[in-house]
Amino acid sequence: MDLFEAIYSLRSMRRLKPDPVPDETIWRILDAAIHAPNGGNLQPWNFLVLRDPAVKRKMQEFYQEGMAAIAKERPPLTPAQEAERQKSPGYHLTHHLADAPALILGSVRLEDVASTTPPGACIYPALQNLMLAARAEGLGTVLTTLHRYREQEVRRFLGIPDGYETMGLIPLGHPVGRFGPLVRRPVEEVTYWDGWGKTRPRTDDVGAGAGSMEMFEAMYTQRAMRRLKPDPVPEALLWRILEAATQAANGANMQNWRFIVVRDPALKRTIHEFYRDGGAHVTRPNGLLASNSNQPSTLKSSPFLSEHLADIPALIIGVVQGETASVTPPEANIFPALQNMMLAARALGLGTTLTTLHRHRETDVKKLLGIPEDAGTWALIPVGWPMGHFGPNRRDPVEEVTSWDRFGVRRRSTVAA
DSSP, X not given: OBHHHHHHTOOOOOOBOOOOOOHHHHXXXXXXXXXXXXXXXXXXXXXXXXXXHHHHHHHHHHHHHHHHHHXXXXXXXXXXXXXXXXXXXXXXXXXXXXXXXXXXXXXXXXXXXXXXXXXXXXXHHXXXXXXXXXXXXXXXXOOBOGGGGGHHHHHHXXXXXXXXXXXXXXXXXXXXXXXXXXXXXXXXXXXXXXXXXXXXXXXXXXXXXXXXXXXXXXXXXXXXXOOBOOSOOOHHHHHHHHHHHXXXXXXXXXXXXXXXXXXXXXXXXXXXXXXXXXXXXXXXXXXXXXXXTTOHHHHHHHHHHHHHGGGSSEEEEEEEESOOOTTSOGGGGTXXXXXXXXXXXXXXXXXXXXXXXXGGGHXXXXXXXXXXXXXXXXXXXXXXXXXSOOOOOOOOOGGGGEEESSTTOOOOOOSOO
């Protein structure tokens, strides 16, 4: 399936059939997930596939308790509103979660997350890959977090060790409805240029067919590109990847993301200073400093980015404004979008990398760009033409990070490497 077709038709599917999904298909989807970007390529993720009916029923109980807790945070519904709610796909999922043939729970090992990196940065891009891959297989998914209301009980029930945090639960199955176009705000409304609130009209377009690439090819060759040329990137291409970002999953379709494109040389120089300061003060996981076969390119290219960030033609900052549900990490509403953006950039031949070092100077970044108090900056994406080549990225075998029905219960993948 073409990458952009998958991105633009990936609806949240809350009504799923109980028909079985083969293990082989689940393995393919999970293998796509592990090719997403993650901090220092430490791959701190774990995927727990839940198939056992009793396990799924218990997870549905946790999920329903989360839904009840969220309902208490909101104004009471009138009888008419309650009747409408009971017809909604969300209500259906709450009462039929256990009927989905598989639930996939994504978690993060916190000791391998740098101090400036939100844990979600190390799992939500992977979960977005997972959902896109499911879309290509004709399977429906939706990103949920209501189970987190009972986080400790969930981890205890599934045997997840201390030091892990569960970040997202994805029901997987054949959809009752159809895939199709998504309802999203125009990208011009959520994109600012060189400062908060500075919108501009989209006057040029590369066309719907630009950057056509098979989806799995894009995922499997999406390297973190830290060595980028100073050559300008046409604004039409930036609009193209930004619009792809706005098609991603987000909580209740609130679309409370904002994207700030920084191209002004003076602003980039100041952000560069903040970035370097973050690099000097960040607390890194011990594993990042070890001699790991997955990390040599990371360790070699990071100093280049630290020295040349201001030379890159565009920096895109991902922002979330306003509150999210109490069980939803704010980053759940931005990192799937940023993964869409980076995949779209790959299809267009542009290099990107997911960075968070600027967050050490979060207050200064917000002051510089006029970002309001109720908004947070979650990631900084440099965008430019790569000096190197795209190609296979290094990942540990998917079997090593996938458990079945209980943490640590492994199976052998049925998909050829």
